[in-house]
Amino acid sequence: MSTGDDLTDDLIPLATQLIWAVRQDDAERVAELIRQADTVAGDPLTAAHGLVIVLAALCPDDLQVSTALAWRTNPAEYHRLRAAGVGSTTAGVLASQRAREVA
Numbered sequence: 001m002s003t004g005d006d007l008t009d010d011l012i013p014l015a016t017q018l019i020w021a022v023r024q025d026d027a028e029r030v031a032e033l034i035r036q037a038d039t040v041a042g043d044p045l046t047a048a049h050g051l052v053i054v055l056a057a058l059c060p061d062d063l064q065v066s067t068a069l070a071w072r073t074n075p076a077e078y079h080r081l082r083a084a085g086v087g088s089t090t091a092g093v094l095a096s097q098r099a100r101e102v103a
Contacts, residue, residue: 003057007050010040015054025075067093074099
């Protein structure tokens, strides 16, 4: 898959791993992936710019912020649903609804 830019192409694997590390609340892995991006890009600022571009490109442009971040309201339920094969957006919405039902 190509973004049309060598640097952002090189950062795609790190960006996708970063998504999973964030979803797992794995701060050590996040830091390691950012260090790897710094190495790939040659400096932290260029790495940050490249990761921002790749991660923004991976976000659906019609998804409301509240829906995209809904998984954060009930991460355990989100992970349970994902393990059961539910898609990420649906799992986030369902997990958020479950959190409101329990509260």
